[in-house]
Amino acid sequence: MTSSYQYLIVDIRHHILDISLNRPQYLNALNDGMLQELAEALEQARNDDDVRVVILSGTGRGFCSGQDLKELAARGGEVNIREHLTRYYDPVIMTLYHMPKPTIAKVQGIAAGAGMSLALACDIRLGSENAQFAQSFVKIGLVPDSGSTYFLPKLVGLSKAMELALLGDIISGEQAYSMGLLNRLIPGKELDSVTWSWAERLAQLPSVTLGMIKEAIHHSLDHSLSEQLQIEQELQDRAASTQAHHIAVQSFLEKTRF
Structure with a gap:
């Protein structure tokens, strides 16, 4: 599998593929290039028999802060949101969700907006005490997208999903764990090793x-x-x-x- 990406760090060891979003100076905000690379990396993982488990993570302090709004604003004029979602976001979410291999989101910091959607689309979410989640769409007058309205009610229930989506509040890793959003809440220093341990267990199963x-x-x-x-x-x-x-x-x- 190729690892020559501009916005990702991709590494495979022991049948485990680690895909790290790599724009740490922007809390791994999603731009078109990163989304295209992520779709490509996930599709390759889907078709690579040597890959048995996929870890999705982010470099630096954040997991993913969502869409890079500055990049969109720099284009000027109106952005066709439906076309943008169809072209860049939906392929990533569909490939991630339908990946015929276990997927783990390793969340060490903020997962907001579509960044939270990426974590929700994974099979397992492991987070540190520094993890944070936010359905921040409403704060900019938008509706949750990238699968959030599909995944969130199924994970935390209708009432809590409504609360998170309507208010857009930031919740802590502890709160996320208590409502079932995180599978495990892990001390920050142990997040890498525990995530890898889970991945190794899964990689050894058929x-x-x-x-x-x-x-x-x-x-x-x-x-x-x-x-x-x-x-x-x-x-x-x-x-x-x-x-x-x-x-x-x-x-x-x-x-x-x-």
Whole structure:
């Protein structure tokens, strides 16, 4: 996988791909170039069999402060927001969400606006005590986008999602953890090592199976119980035919043999 990016630092080790947003002087604010590079890196990760887990992080003090408003303002005139979302944001969110491999957001600082949306689109969110989250769209007269209105109610419930979106308040890592937005709240000095430990555990599990588990859970958000039971049957039939399943069963039988 290529690592020659202007706005990202991309590194792969032990089947774990770490994608770091790299505009630290702007708290990793998103510009068109970064979004294009992120879409490319995620698409490559999706198709690279050597990648089993993806970590999304940010360099410096912030995870991602959202859209770089200064860059948009510098263009002058009106920006076609719908076209901008369709071209730059939606491909990133869709590829991240439908990645057939586990994704982890490592949040050490502010995740605001579309930066928060990026974290929400990941499967797992790990944050330090310095992590902060904000649905800051309303502060500039905009509606939450990049999937926030889809992910947020499912993660924290309708009432809390309304509060966060309507007020746009900044919440702490501790608050995010208490409402279920973060999977773990980790001391800052341990965030890197704990995130890597989670990624290593996931990388050692059968990647095909993990992809099917993600698919099943995603389907459950929009299906009835009877529909979901059918999906489980189909996915379980596929899982039962994989080499990973047969090896795991054989290993279990050998360990339990007297």
